[in-house]
Amino acid sequence: MSLAELSTRLRVFAAARDWEQFHTPKNLAMALSGEAGELLSLFQWLTPEQATRAMSDPDLAAKVEDEIADVFLYLTRLADVLGVDLVEVAHAKIDRNETRFPRIKDA
Amino acid sequence: MSLAELSTRLRVFAAARDWEQFHTPKNLAMALSGEAGELLSLFQWLTPEQATRAMSDPDLAAKVEDEIADVFLYLTRLADVLGVDLVEVAHAKIDRNETRFPRIKDA
Amino acid sequence: MSLAELSTRLRVFAAARDWEQFHTPKNLAMALSGEAGELLSLFQWLTPEQATRAMSDPDLAAKVEDEIADVFLYLTRLADVLGVDLVEVAHAKIDRNETRFPRIKDA
Amino acid sequence: MSLAELSTRLRVFAAARDWEQFHTPKNLAMALSGEAGELLSLFQWLTPEQATRAMSDPDLAAKVEDEIADVFLYLTRLADVLGVDLVEVAHAKIDRNETRFPRIKDA
Numbered sequence: 001m002s003l004a005e006l007s008t009r010l011r012v013f014a015a016a017r018d019w020e021q022f023h024t025p026k027n028l029a030m031a032l033s034g035e036a037g038e039l040l041s042l043f044q045w046l047t048p049e050q051a052t053r054a055m056s057d058p059d060l061a062a063k064v065e066d067e068i069a070d071v072f073l074y075l076t077r078l079a080d081v082l083g084v085d086l087v088e089v090a091h092a093k094i095d096r097n098e099t100r101f102p103r104i105k106d107a
Numbered sequence: 108m109s110l111a112e113l114s115t116r117l118r119v120f121a122a123a124r125d126w127e128q129f130h131t132p133k134n135l136a137m138a139l140s141g142e143a144g145e146l147l148s149l150f151q152w153l154t155p156e157q158a159t160r161a162m163s164d165p166d167l168a169a170k171v172e173d174e175i176a177d178v179f180l181y182l183t184r185l186a187d188v189l190g191v192d193l194v195e196v197a198h199a200k201i202d203r204n205e206t207r208f209p210r211i212k213d214a
Numbered sequence: 215m216s217l218a219e220l221s222t223r224l225r226v227f228a229a230a231r232d233w234e235q236f237h238t239p240k241n242l243a244m245a246l247s248g249e250a251g252e253l254l255s256l257f258q259w260l261t262p263e264q265a266t267r268a269m270s271d272p273d274l275a276a277k278v279e280d281e282i283a284d285v286f287l288y289l290t291r292l293a294d295v296l297g298v299d300l301v302e303v304a305h306a307k308i309d310r311n312e313t314r315f316p317r318i319k320d321a
Numbered sequence: 322m323s324l325a326e327l328s329t330r331l332r333v334f335a336a337a338r339d340w341e342q343f344h345t346p347k348n349l350a351m352a353l354s355g356e357a358g359e360l361l362s363l364f365q366w367l368t369p370e371q372a373t374r375a376m377s378d379p380d381l382a383a384k385v386e387d388e389i390a391d392v393f394l395y396l397t398r399l400a401d402v403l404g405v406d407l408v409e410v411a412h413a414k415i416d417r418n419e420t421r422f423p424r425i426k427d428a
Contacts, residue, residue, distance in 0.1 A: 003110060006197055013201060016210035022259045026150045026158040029143075030258040030347075032178070033354055036136075036143040037251020040361075043133045044244040045236045048369065051133040055189050065191055069200035071139070071182055072193050075175070082162050084172055086179050090113055093176035094120060103123035129366045137240075137365040140247055144358020147254075151351040152343045155262065217324060220411055227415060230424035240364045240372040243357075246392070250350075250357040257347045265347040269403050279405055283414035285353070285396055286407050289389070296376050298386055300393050304327055307390035308334060317337035 007080045028078040035074055039067035114187045135185040142181055146174035221294045242292040249288055253281035328401045349399040356395055360388035
């Protein structure tokens with residue numbers, strides 16, 4: 001399914017629960033940051049090596065997927081409320097980064 | 108463009124700069140959270156009403172788009188490194204949320 | 215009790231649990247940010263007015279105190295591990311801010 | 322200098338700039354989390370070993386001290402606005418943690 005469909009599904013979800021009043025840019029930015037913090041907490045006591053193998057532990061993998069989903073849902077909802085096209089701004093940012101950080105090898 | 112294409116573009120971007128060594132799950136979760144914090148800081152002193160009108164101020168709009176892009180880029184990269192399908196886990200999470208939070212009206 | 219005593223108590227607490235191996239600057243900065251995110255989440259759906267009255271709700275007040283404590287504990291521990299004097303750097307920062315942001319009225 | 326003096330200094334600083342209107346619990350929690358994210362970003366691409374030696378690099382040390390100060394200032398200000406005694410809630414939390422996490426060796 002596409003990002004546009006996900007965005008629409010979230011819009012309908014919020015409307016059906018009368019949550020649009022809570023979904024201001026300020027509140028959604030807070031929720032996004034809070035979920036990013038929960039994702040962070042899953043990795044905080046792991047060594048880099050343990051974190052790299054996170055998805056081979058089913059319990060941890062389920063938590064990681066859940067937190068990644070939460071971050072993505074709030075990001076998608078925030079972009080929708082602000083009228084920002086996520087994929088478009090992402091590519092525009094990579095365009096700028098390609099100038100800022102020259103490639104050092106073929107890949 | 109699709110999410111899969113964005114993910115591939117980021118993978119090539121990292122490889123061409125020899126950055127794969129830095130793109131561990133732990134480091135990417137930190138970068139994601141740091142960018143979410145920068146996005147947050149754009150809204151922190153605004154009233155809810157000012158934050159809602161953020162995109163009508165061209166300077167602020169450009170900063171918001173830039174930070175949203177950064178959050179999305181690190182989230183996409185983290186999901187790729189972990190082998191997580193962003194759209195799939197997002198829909199699975201909404202499925203669970205539909206059970207947890209019953210709709211209160213038609214929408 | 216003083217900040218120095220708190221710092222010492224945390225050092226002893228970590229040593230008695232063999233947690234010093236986990237208390238690297240990187241991990242503690244992650245834990246600090248994660249706890250700041252949990253504190254944030256307590257306020258995210260509240261209006262500014264509701265957030266201002268947070269401490270008059272005993273359940274919410276207990277949660278706020280708990281998250282503020284967690285942020286402070288990780289900040290104190292991080293400062294100790296890095297050899298940073300919290301109160302000293304705080305005053306140095308206010309000194310700089312007093313130059314950056316001139317006062318507009320007597321207070 | 323004590324925490325109480327720091328708290329008072331910040332209160333006077335805010336009043337002299339007419340910033341009390343911005344220093345709501347919600348906004349201060351956002352500012353705190355944003356600064357925690359900036360602190361995080363200083364460590365994100367470092368190996369655990371590099372992060373442990375952060376303070377031996379004068380430029381990085383100055384940035385770390387600056388971000389730690391910012392986190393502490395917003396935490397102190399938030400606690401003051403909410404009427405929370407930082408040191409008291411910190412010790413109360415360690416009391417609870419001592420029960421939750423038994424010591425495994427003398428220290």
